[in-house]
Amino acid sequence: MSKKLSVPSMVLLIVAAGLLFLSIFFPWWGMKFYAPQYPEGLDIIVYPYKLENENDVAIINGLxxxxxxxxxSEENFPELNYLPYLIGxxxxxxxxVGIVRNKKLLYGLLGLFVIGGILxxxxxHRWLKSYGTNLDPSAPIDVDPFVPPVLGHNTIANFxxxxxxxxxxxxxxxxxxxMIIPLWKDRAQ
Incomplete structure (x- = not known):
């Protein structure tokens, strides 16, 4: 039983590496805010290295x-300083792993990848919880602490x-x- 991955599997891993690098230049997550006064919505768009839509972010911060x-703000999220390097x-x-073609290394890489995704x-979630539950008690409008979802919708007041x-x-x-396909493709090796 060989522990070497096939050449097609090597190519898949090299393409996967390119995609990981490419992902740095695209937004990963966003949150859109709707209210009667903003029917078109306001966006916070998060790249691995920045927040986008400064005008919308300023309006959201004001509200x-x-x-x-x-x-x-970007300064409040230190992850934006190192996440591109981590993904790189x-x-x-x-x-x-693709060049070496070692199946055990691929298992380790996939384990790291899953752990990284979970983290x-x-x-x-940790940031959303922090923002939604650490509200200033002297704020003009009193709302109960809340945790916006990582994925999905939430309603707070008229937003x-x-x-x-x-x-x-x-x-x-x-x-x-x-990265998973080589494990299935080369399973008999």
């Missing part, structure tokens, strides 16, 4: 002030929020599928 929520590191490790979703994964996350998902 959140009324319920005592701290401001959204995963891309390099995936490339190396990433936990981190988003409906929709949280969603976007392009970068789908690219990461495709990379993960390409």
């Amino acid at each position: 959140n002030h009324y319920i005592g929520m701290k401001e959204f 590191g995963f891309a390099i490790i995936t490339l190396v 990433g979703v936990y981190d988003i 409906v929020t929709n949280s969603y994964f976007t392009t970068g996350t789908f690219i990461i998902g495709l990379a993960f599928i390409l």
Whole structure:
């Protein structure tokens, strides 16, 4: 029983490494806020290295002030400083595993990938919980603490929020599928 992956599996892993690197340049997660005064919605779009839609973020921060929520800003999310390097590191490790073609290394890589994904979703949840439950008690409008969902919708006062994964996350998902295929494809080896 060979522990070497096939050449087609090697190609899949190299493509997966490229996709991981590419995902850095696309948004991974977003939250859209709807209210009667903003029927078109306001967006917070999160890339691995920045928040996008500064005008919408400023409006959301102005509105959140009324319920005592701290401001959204890139400075408040230190992950944005190192996440691109972490993903780049995963891309390099995936490339190396593909070139070396070692099945045991692929199992280890997939384990790291799953752990990283779980930690990433936990981190988003942790920030949402922090923002929704650490409200300033002296805020003009008193609302009960809340935790916006990582994925899905939530209603607070007259605001409906929709949280969603976007392009970068789908690219990461495709990379993960390409990383799993060699285990199935080369299972008899």
